[in-house]
Amino acid sequence: MITFEGAAKLYPDGTVAVDALDLTVETGQTTVFVGPSGSGKTTSLRMINRMVEPTGGAVLIDGQDVRLRDPAALRRSIGYVIQQAGLFPHRTVRDNIATVPLLLGWGRARARARAAELMELVGLEPSQARRYPHQLSGGQQQRVGVARALAADPPILLMDEPFSAVDPVVRASLQDELLRLQEELHKTVVFVTHDIDEAVRLGDRIAVFRPGGRLAQYDSPERLLAAPRDAFVESFVGYDRGVRRLSFFPARELSLREDVVFGDDTAAGAAAASMRGEPWALVVTGDHVPLGWAGAGQLARVPADTALGSLDLAPYGHTFAVDTDSLRAALDAAVLSPAGRAVGVDAAGRVVGVVSQEDLGTALWSVTE
Amino acid sequence: MDILIELFAWFADPARWTGGGGVPARMGEHVYYSLLGLLLSAVVAVPLGLFTGHTGRGGFLTTSLANFARALPTIGVLFLIVLAAGIGLVPVLCALVALAVPPILVNTHEGVRGVEPRLRDAAFGMGMRGHQVLLRLELPVAVPLILIGMRTAAVQVVATATIAAYVGVGGLGRYIVDGQARQDLTMMLGGSVLVVLLAVLTTLLFAGLRRLLVAPGLRTGAVAGR
Ligand SMILES: Nc1ncnc2c1ncn2[C@@H]1O[C@H](COP(=O)(O)OP(=O)(O)OP(=O)(O)O)[C@@H](O)[C@H]1O
Ligand SMILES: [Mg+2]
Numbered sequence: 259m260i261t262f263e264g265a266a267k268l269y270p271d272g273t274v275a276v277d278a279l280d281l282t283v284e285t286g287q288t289t290v291f292v293g294p295s296g297s298g299k300t301t302s303l304r305m306i307n308r309m310v311e312p313t314g315g316a317v318l319i320d321g322q323d324v325r326l327r328d329p330a331a332l333r334r335s336i337g338y339v340i341q342q343a344g345l346f347p348h349r350t351v352r353d354n355i356a357t358v359p360l361l362l363g364w365g366r367a368r369a370r371a372r373a374a375e376l377m378e379l380v381g382l383e384p385s386q387a388r389r390y391p392h393q394l395s396g397g398q399q400q401r402v403g404v405a406r407a408l409a410a411d412p413p414i415l416l417m418d419e420p421f422s423a424v425d426p427v428v429r430a431s432l433q434d435e436l437l438r439l440q441e442e443l444h445k446t447v448v449f450v451t452h453d454i455d456e457a458v459r460l461g462d463r464i465a466v467f468r469p470g471g472r473l474a475q476y477d478s479p480e481r482l483l484a485a486p487r488d489a490f491v492e493s494f495v496g497y498d499r500g501v502r503r504l505s506f507f508p509a510r511e512l513s514l515r516e517d518v519v520f521g522d523d524t525a526a527g528a529a530a531a532s533m534r535g536e537p538w539a540l541v542v543t544g545d546h547v548p549l550g551w552a553g554a555g556q557l558a559r560v561p562a563d564t565a566l567g568s569l570d571l572a573p574y575g576h577t578f579a580v581d582t583d584s585l586r587a588a589l590d591a592a593v594l595s596p597a598g599r600a601v602g603v604d605a606a607g608r609v610v611g612v613v614s615q616e617d618l619g620t621a622l623w624s625v626t627e
Numbered sequence: 628m629d630i631l632i633e634l635f636a637w638f639a640d641p642a643r644w645t646g647g648g649g650v651p652a653r654m655g656e657h658v659y660y661s662l663l664g665l666l667l668s669a670v671v672a673v674p675l676g677l678f679t680g681h682t683g684r685g686g687f688l689t690t691s692l693a694n695f696a697r698a699l700p701t702i703g704v705l706f707l708i709v710l711a712a713g714i715g716l717v718p719v720l721c722a723l724v725a726l727a728v729p730p731i732l733v734n735t736h737e738g739v740r741g742v743e744p745r746l747r748d749a750a751f752g753m754g755m756r757g758h759q760v761l762l763r764l765e766l767p768v769a770v771p772l773i774l775i776g777m778r779t780a781a782v783q784v785v786a787t788a789t790i791a792a793y794v795g796v797g798g799l800g801r802y803i804v805d806g807q808a809r810q811d812l813t814m815m816l817g818g819s820v821l822v823v824l825l826a827v828l829t830t831l832l833f834a835g836l837r838r839l840l841v842a843p844g845l846r847t848g849a850v851a852g853r
Contacts, residue, residue, distance in 0.1 A: 309752055334754030344749035348767040348842035358753050390844030406753075 259285050260306055260414070260446065264315030267301050267471070275301040276471035278315060283463075285413075288440055288447040290457040293467030293474070294494070299450045301471065303416050306448065307336045319414070334358055337407030337415040337445075342423045343399040345391040351402050352377070352387040358410040369409075376405040381435060397428035404436070408443075417449045421456070433459055454495050458483065458502065466491050480506050504586035504625065509578055512588060512621050514602050514611025520566055522549060527562025530554065536614075538597040540574065541566045546608035548574045551597040577601040580610050585621060592618055633813045634820070648801070654821065657798040660716070660788045661825075664723030665781050671724070672731035673773065680739025680769070681761045689736060693729035701726050705790050719791045726787055727780035734776025738769025771841050778833040785826045789818075799825070 260283040267275040276298040283289045291299040304310040305317045308329045316323050324332060345354050355376055356369035364372070377387060380401040391399055400420055407415055421429045433456065440447060451457055457464050458479040466482070468474040468490050475487045483503040486492040496502065519540045520529045529539050533554060541549045550571025560569065575595040578587040580602040591600035592613065600613045637643065643650055679685045704725050708718035742765050750760045789800030802818025805811070837846075 307752060309748070330754045330756050332754070333752060338749070338752040340745065340749055340752065342745065344745045346746065346750075346764060346768075347844045349844065361754055361759070390842075392844060 259283065259320055260448070261318040261321075262302065262305070262315070263318065265302070265305055265312045265317050266314035267298070267305070267310060268313045274471055276305070276312075279471070279473055281465055281473060281476060283446060283448055285446050286444040287462040288449060288460055289463045289465065290461035291448065291450045291465050291467060292452060292454055292457040292494075294452060294469060297467035297469050298471030299452075299467050300418055302467075303418055303448055303450050306414070306416060307333045307338060309333075334361055334410060335412050335414070337410075337412045339400075339403045339407045339415070339417040339420045341419045342396075343391070343403035343420075345399055345402055345406070347391055350388050350390060351382070351394070354391065354402055355405045355409050357406060362410055372409060373405070376409055379408070379439070380405045395428075396424045397432060400424060400432055401435070404439075408445075413446060415445045415447045417447065419450055419452070422451070422453070429456075436460060455502070458505070466494060501586060501589070504589060504622070505584040507585040507621075507625050509580055509583045509585055509588040509602065512580075512585070512602070512613050513617050514580070514613060515617070516611045518612055519609055522565065522567025524566050525562060526552075526557045526560050526564045526566060526569070529566060530557040530562075533557075538599060539566070540597075540599075540601060540609065540612050541569070541571055542609050543567075548577065548601055548603070548609050550574050551595075551599075553597075572596045574601050577603045577607075577609075579603060579605065581605065585625065588613060589618060589622070630813065630816070634816055637813045637817045650821065653797060653799050653801055654825070656791070656796070657785075657788050657800075657822075657825065660719060660723065660791050660796075660798055661781070661784045661829075664720050664784050664788065665727055665777070667720060668724045668727035668731055668780060668784075669777065672728045672776075673735050676732045676735025676773075677739055677761060677766065677769075680736045681757070681765060683740070686736060686740070689732055693733045696725055696729045699725060701787055702790060702793075705793065709794055714794045716791075716796055718794060719788070719796060722790060723784050723787060727784050730779040730783075731773070731776040734772045734779075735769060738772030738776075739765045741772065742768045767842055768845065771837070771845055774833060774837055774840065778830065781829045781833065782826050785829050786822060789822060 262279040262281040265279045266277055269275060279298075279302055291302060293299055301310050305312050306319070306324065308324055308327075311325070316325070318324065346357070349357075352370055352373040355373035356366075359369040359372055360366070374384065374387065377384060382398065382401055382405070386394065386398070391402070394402065403420060407417075421432045424432065437460065449460055461479055463476065464479055464482050465476045466474040474494075475482060475491045480503070482491070483495060483499045483506075486495055486499070492499070518533060518536045518538065519542055522541055522543055529552070533539055537554045539552045539554070539557065541552055543549060549567065550573055552566055552569050552571055556569065573596065576591055578591045578600055581604065588600045588602070592598060592615065595601070598615055600618065602610045602613060604610050646652065675689065679689050701722050705718055705722040708721045712718055746764060746768070747760060750764045755763065788798055789803055791798040792800030792804040799818050799821045802821070803815050806813070806815030806818060
């Protein structure tokens with residue numbers, strides 16, 4: 259447990275970087291510090307490993323004031339990941355990862371064996387062990403940065419905007435990786451970002467900082483999106499927080515219709531007859547792989563014995579996974595579908611059913627209750 | 628053309644290759660003074676540059692001092708020291724050190740200062756102590772620049788070690804000084820060719836040292852850390 263007790267940082271030039279911060283970071287959880295630029299996130303984070311000394315109040319780890327610890331020894335027991343990784347250019351990947359173990363006096367062989375273990379853990383190829391940082395992509399460098407921070411198995415991991423310098427696709431995969439790691443390792447993670455989406459995705463708890471280094475709200479992601487405490491937090495989490503909040507509700511609870519899903523060998527007439535006023539029919543293969551949408555008007559125009567598979571179908575857009583996706587993904591799939599309906603699939607990509615707009619509307623309505 | 632033939636004959640003379648006045652002996656003296664001068668300079672300048680670079684203290688003072696030293700006429704320094712300390716190896720070495728320290732000092736200082744603050748921050752953040760940051764990060768990253776400073780110094784030292792002849796301790800400068808005294812142009816030219824040759828060899832030596840001492844991650848023009 260990390261406790262900020264009225265921790266403050268006043269720089270000699272008069273800047274109040276952090277103003278009397280009171281906050282408790284729970285052990286084994288991911289706590290995200292989020293806020294606009296200059297709101298004191300980095301300064302607060304660095305008080306934990308004494309890279310910044312508070313000018314008021316204190317920071318405690320498991321009840322002990324960090325100022326009672328030798329800074330170097332303290333830092334070796336806390337993993338630290340910085341923006342753009344900050345890897346040593348003159349050391350190979352594995353020697354970068356082995357840095358802290360070597361500082362702790364492990365033998366070279368043991369440190370390198372540990373480095374190999376960590377490379378596997380963060381998803382790096384063993385063949386990259388002897389590469390130099392400049393030979394890696396930005397995303398790979400970040401993985402090395404995370405591996406380096408975890409090398410001595412510290413209970414606490416501090417991460418300062420670790421994924422901000424990579425493109426959105428790589429960032430998403432690094433976030434997934436972190437979630438997976440955290441499920442396995444249960445570290446006490448303090449993660450700084452100014453991306454509220456990243457915060458909501460990764461955090462068990464989110465601390466929103468406001469300019470002047472003050473805490474605006476400290477809550478679970480659900481609570482933060484559902485009940486922002488004031489106008490600042492509301493504008494910071496974004497006016498689409500309603501939609502974003504849908505990510506916390508599973509798509510599993512939607513009712514799916516199967517009566518408008520037809521095999522590609524079904525005759526147009528038969529399909530039209532069983533649609534009961536629905537404007538769109540989803541056509542699938544014999545294996546339930548989606549092919550596309552047929553409109554009711556289209557079915558009425560063609561000869562009744564035409565097989566659905568031979569029609570010119572509208573693209574089905576993208577699907578959502580019924581068991582793993584959220585309501586947000588289902589809504590997104592519906593919005594992007596030409597039929598205005600979302601196609602739900604199972605893990606193997608086979609169509610389970612279709613969500614109509616009315617059903618989606620009902621589900622969204624029940625969430626806002 | 629005549630002068631080239633004479634120069635060739637000068638080198639071809641068997642007497643040129645034996646005895647105390649022969650090329651091998653003179654070359655030996657010259658290399659010895661140069662090496663000694665360079666090593667002494669490195670011993671002074673590298674630690675000093677590492678210190679000022681690491682602490683950020685005295686940076687202005689050392690660079691100003693180095694620039695001042697660079698403006699000193701070497702031969703003047705030599706004669707000044709001879710006046711003060713008499714003839715011999717000491718004044719020669721002093722002059723060479725005065726010449727070689729500035730480029731090594733400035734490059735070492737700049738090499739350490741040039742390490743990205745981000746990397747220094749990461750080093751401290753992982754729990755390195757000051758001396759560990761210096762030895763495990765700043766020094767290795769500064770090596771390419773330090774070597775460039777040493778190369779500049781070495782070439783200058785090799786060229787300037789000819790002054791040893793003025794105070795009677797030999798070296799390749801003897802051919803130039805003696806040639807001048809005897810109005811023997813061929814001898815002067817022979818001496819100069821040997822000095823130039825040595826300077827070229829020195830440059831090659833540093834190309835080799837660069838391969839040996841610079842971490843592969845810092846070569847290929849990759850700037851520290853990107
Ligand atoms: N060494 C320093 N001297 C003076 N002011 C500083 C110093 N370091 C930081 N500050 C100021 O303290 C405030 C908080 O900085 P901090 O780096 O903690 O913000 P941040 O929330 O991490 O911002 P960002 O999202 O831009 O990284 C800023 O106004 C910054 O300019
Ligand atoms: Mg910051």
